[in-house]
Amino acid sequence: MISATTPLSIQTPKPLDASSNAASQTFQQIQERYQAAGQGHLLHFYDDLPEQDQASLLAQLQALNVERVNRIHQKATTCPSPMLSNQSVLLAPLPDECFDSILEASPEKIQEWQGVGFEQISQNKVGVILMAGGQGTRLGSSAPKGCYNINLPSAKPLFRIQAERIIKLQELASKLDGAKEKVVIPWYIMTSGPTRPATVEFFEKNNYFGLDSANVSFFEQGTLPCMTFDGKIMMESKSRVAVSPDGNGGVYAALRGSGALSDMKERDIQYLHAFGVDNCLVRIADPVFIGYCVQKNADCGAKTVRKRSPDEPVGVVCLRNSTFNVVEYSEIDEEVAHRINPKNGQLSFGAGNIVNHFYTLDFLNRVESFEGELEYHIARKKIKTVDFTTGQVIAPKQVNGMKLEMFVFDVFPFTQKFAVFEVDRREEFSPLKNAPGTGEDCPETSRRDILQQHLRFIENAGGKIVVGEDDEQLEGVPTVEISPLVSYSGEGLQQVVAGKSIKTPILINTLEELKQAVF
Known part of the structure; x- marks a missing residue:
């Protein structure tokens, strides 16, 4: 199995030693390959770079499939959707x-x-x-x-x-x-x-x-x-x-x-x-x-x-x-x-x-x-x-x-x-895409949609919501949050809340907390 402490990753080549014979040959090979692909300009500044930067650039170019990149560009520009x-x-x-x-x-x-x-x-x-x-x-x-x-x-x-x-x-x-x-x-x-x-x-x-x-x-x-x-x-x-x-x-x-x-x-x-x-x-x-x-x-x-x-x-x-x-x-x-x-x-x-x-x-x-x-x-x-x-x-x-x-x-x-x-x-479906305060697909709408869903969980299970005086409602939505550890999609609540009431604001982290909250 894959260890989570050593997460999956695509391996990248180690930096080349620019001073070695092998690196010199690799440089020539890379240079020829990129010139043949019409991308030789990527080595334009190579001679002016410190050795460490030369090695870093060569490693990046070696790892890059330049021929594939050219094919992708050609396909995207000549065969559009x-x-x-x-x-x-x-x-x-x-x-x-x-x-x-x-x-x-x-x-x-x-x-x-x-x-x-x-x-x-x-x-x-x-x-x-x-x-x-x-x-x-x-x-x-x-x-x-x-x-x-x-x-x-x-x-x-x-x-x-x-x-x-x-x-x-x-x-x-x-x-x-x-x-x-x-x-x-x-x-x-x-x-x-x-x-x-x-x-x-x-x-x-x-x-x-x-x-x-x-x-x-x-x-x-x-x-x-x-x-x-x-x-x-x-x-x-x-x-x-x-x-x-x-x-x-x-x-x-x-x-x-x-x-x-x-x-x-x-x-x-x-x-x-x-x-x-x-x-x-x-x-x-x-x-x-x-x-x-x-x-x-x-x-x-x-x-x-x-x-x-x-x-x-x-x-x-x-x-x-x-x-x-x-x-x-x-x-x-x-x-x-x-x-x-x-x-x-x-x-x-x-x-x-x-x-x-x-x-x-x-x-x-x-x-x-x-x-x-x-x-x-x-x-x-x-x-x-x-x-x-x-x-x-x-x-x-x-x-x-x-x-x-x-x-x-x-x-x-x-x-x-x-x-x-x-x-x-x-x-x-409630996507989070926009900045706070924009009013659409933003943190406020995400929060609202979860709280509204949890209200429905209670009501669909036969419970009644009583809005408390200290509930600072967002957009008029009573504050009821139910941990996913209590219910995945509303299941398991009916036996506790059916025919009973629950007062907001409330955060329910366990089923026992829910049992203690109903009246």
Whole structure:
């Protein structure tokens, strides 16, 4: 198994000794290789660098697959997405056979899916992949976004909320007949280079939030060089190539290169749930979603939420030229966006993407076979770079280059059996993207949505909320927070609160505290 104290990582070559014969030969080989690739300018300042910087630059260039970078640039610039070119594009709604909605399903069907999912969890067949490479820059924090405190009464950061949901789910699954002696849901956490040290330190400082550290692994998101529009790799200094993360779609290569896929195989995991760190309502390893996809015999699946309106600016899961894909709102014309499905009165293109996916391990292993066919997306940016004439680093006032990235949903067209599962937005989707005080997808809305959900937990269990005079309600929402260690999704509360009242504000950390609070 992978040790959590020596987290997964893609190995990088050791710096070369610039004074040795071998290094001199390696320099010549690298120089010839980069000149042949049209990227010889990366060694422009080499002779002027101190030996340590020479060694560092050579190590970076040796590790970089420059031929692959050139292929990616060519593909991105000459074979753009059909949606952005003059190619004929045919959009079609999701086929009925691949789509179900928890909003329309019967309680019996939901319970059936949940039973199938719990069975897989109880047999240690399910793992989770967290995409957590982002920093909280927009939130006014330089820390990894998962460290962010959304100002709940408990002051729990996102990482702790998610960890405690895993702990509770393991506990629930362990009670099933025939469950493994120790039910484990391994957690694979993708960081970026800048966020990895802080993420690992945060977990260690907090004792992995109660999880066994042997079942928490970290791996790094890949990077790609920044490039000029004519295909030249940019440099951030005389001795370092300018790079940027390769997008959340880089998770597939990172899982493979880090050894995470091998670890999954060793553990005999068959199903994976993947999600982004910024959704405070995410149901990690959701048994209902897992069970639904397993019953569908899907190799890949996506959770969606119903679009609030035809004009809501979210990507939509649908068919594009007969293959599954996510089409951005800006790429759908007004008539198509407003089209109604006569069978149910809902939008025909209303399956809003929330970056919440199911995979079989077999599918994740198969990605390598079609990776060369995946789309690369261009983000035009202002990129600090070295002026090759003056040697000075310049901060451009206008866009001067591009960052290349893949999206996590770019694999959808290559699935053999795809499943889409619509969930209740109120219960499962509240993204944290914007600065405090903006009023949309911000810390305040995340806090509000969790508290509102916990109110529903109490009320759905037959309890009554009594608002206390000292409850400083946010946006009129009474303050009730229930630890995930008490309830994963509202289960187990009815026997305590049915027919009784509970006074706010209240933070419930244990079932015993809840029993003492009701009256």
